[in-house]
Amino acid sequence: MADTSTPTSDAAARYAALLQLLRTADVIWDASRVFFERWEVTPAQFNLLNLLADAAEGMTQSDLSRELLTHRSNITGLVDRLEDRGWVKRREQAGDRRAWRVMLTAVGRRRVADILPHYHRAAERLWEGAGPAEARRLLEVLQRIAGNAQAAAERLAGRSS
């Protein structure tokens, strides 16, 4: 995670780009923590709220864990804390007594609506100095890398279990 100078061989360039990928995600995440401080919300909490904003009927915690790429058990505490603060509520899921339907409260919905325009503006500013075609190229190569990583993880998981 250290060398950021210009690489010489193709392999070195690929390795450097991967390190920079992880590093950039880290920097964005840290910047977003500072950004969300104004509303006393963490990035993880905002991502959950942002998902719920598009789900009028709410989502189960398993749904949330799949969308947020995080373990079921992590959602429990995340929802607990947001519920304590009155931004979300748990309602019974009709037809399945195992699951909760997690939805925004009126307050939560208002808060998310307050934050969203600032959030999109901040995201847009991260692209300063990059051309209009960059984003599409970036998206494509990132999707490929994520697919390869997913496949590698599944190969490895298949061996043990």
Add this chain to the structure above:
Amino acid sequence: MADTSTPTSDAAARYAALLQLLRTADVIWDASRVFFERWEVTPAQFNLLNLLADAAEGMTQSDLSRELLTHRSNITGLVDRLEDRGWVKRREQAGDRRAWRVMLTAVGRRRVADILPHYHRAAERLWEGAGPAEARRLLEVLQRIAGNAQAAAERLAGRSS
């Protein structure tokens, strides 16, 4: 963190690419956790060990925290656990009684040397299906985005403190 379909406007493409960036870093991190299980090491621990492998004289914990983009206080526990397992040791830093010099033990050095070839091969496989110029373009745009995020965080931090 949900929509991965092809975006229409430039702004939508930029937003989608950012989400994919965070998602890809997450997937890589999770895959690396599975990968490192064989050696009973976590990704965070490996990153620290990997840094130390290039520092014959060791590094202080502050040095480590700067390179790993993590808080000083996080390094304490990381080094504690690695020290308990005998992979690193703390030695006195000549000329500064506040600091430790953290270095690999002989065992730790051997373990890192065992892992590294597998690690580089696994990293290389993430690029399957991508052309040789992709990595350099990716590195460039990621550096720009990280710079912008860093600047945004500093602007925000400047306001409050």
Add this chain to the structure above:
DNA sequence: TGCCAATTGTTGATATGTCAACAATCAGGT
């Protein structure tokens, strides 16, 4: 109908991460 495997959410143990506060120490200027 009744069994069994899968799913859902929670809990507890643990690792990783932040921050504020603290003691010890260092470094520079007077």
Add this chain to the structure above:
DNA sequence: ACCTGATTGTTGACATATCAACAATTGGCA
């Protein structure tokens, strides 16, 4: 020599993350 401000590592409180194990429930199938 002395004060002052910065740096170093640790601690404790907390948020976020994993996993295994558990109880409750669901759903399919013999």
